[in-house]
Amino acid sequence: EAGVAQSPRYKIIEKRQSVAFWCNPISGHATLYWYQQILGQGPKLLIQFQNNGVVDDSQLPKDRFSAERLKGVDSTLKIQPAKLEDSAVYLCASSLTGQGGEKLFFGSGTQLSVL
Amino acid sequence: GQQVMQIPQYQHVQEGEDFTTYCNSSTTLSNIQWYKQRPGGHPVFLIQLVKSGEVKKQKRLTFQFGEAKKNSSLHITATQTTDVGTYFCAGRRGSARQLTFGSGTQLTVLP
Structure with a gap:
């Protein structure tokens, strides 16, 4: 079974530039999550999709971050403009239905460095 | 908001020693999950x-x-070098869909 696919693996940009990350969840998984993991910290949920609808985006900095999941399958996360404090690993995860108690399957992440 | 704290932040052990990490939530959890990174x-x-x-x-x-249902622990008996990594707890409050991760405990096992 294929896992969660993410690209790119690494990205280096200068502050004020824009960047986009892509995620393809496990086939058949209805729920998709974007997490931000700053070095030395636990993953922090940015946004959660159920099919193509947003379930929770309470911690997404909406002035600069945006995400979409068209057609309820793959998803993109965009940052525009980037700030130094956005340097982190951006993890995409998926789960089968999104019901409480499900385990999450994570992708390998995109490591973003903002200079 | 919900907070999940983990201690210790770092732990170095000799191979063969035991290891324990503790997870504490500020609110009652409906369930807790553990992940290894x-x-x-x-x-x-x-x-x-x-x-x-x-x-x-x-x-x-x-x-x-x-x-x-506000705290949890993970205990590893007789650690091996393959146990190296960061262990995270993650909890859900009530019927909330959001999973809140702790800060993690980074385990180093010295051979």
Whole structure:
């Protein structure tokens, strides 16, 4: 079974530039999550999709971050403009239905460095 | 908002020694999950605890959920170098869909 696919693996940009990350969840998984993991910290949920609808985006900095999941399958996360404090690993995860108690399957992440 | 704290932040042990990490929530949890993240890797699900006072074992790993469902622990017996990584607890409050991760405990096992 294929896992969660993410690209790119690494990205280096200068502050004020824009960047986009892509995620393809496990086939058949209805729920998709974007997490931000700053070095030395636990993953922090940015946004959660159920099919193509947003379930929770309470911690997404909406002035600069945006995400979409068209057609309820793959998803993109965009940052525009980037700030130094956005340097982190951006993890995409998926789960089968999104019901409480499900385990999450994570992708390998995109490591973003903002200079 | 919900906060999940983990201690210690770092732990160095000699191979063969035991290791324990503790997870504490500011609110009662409906369930708690544990994940392991190898250096340079992504979090991988280990186990989920749901019932008050629940204890589950996976070979050398023992997981406990507190009676009040506000704390949990992971104990590794006789650590091996393959146990190296960061262990995260993650909890859900009530019917909330959001999973809140703790800050993690980074385990180093010295051969």
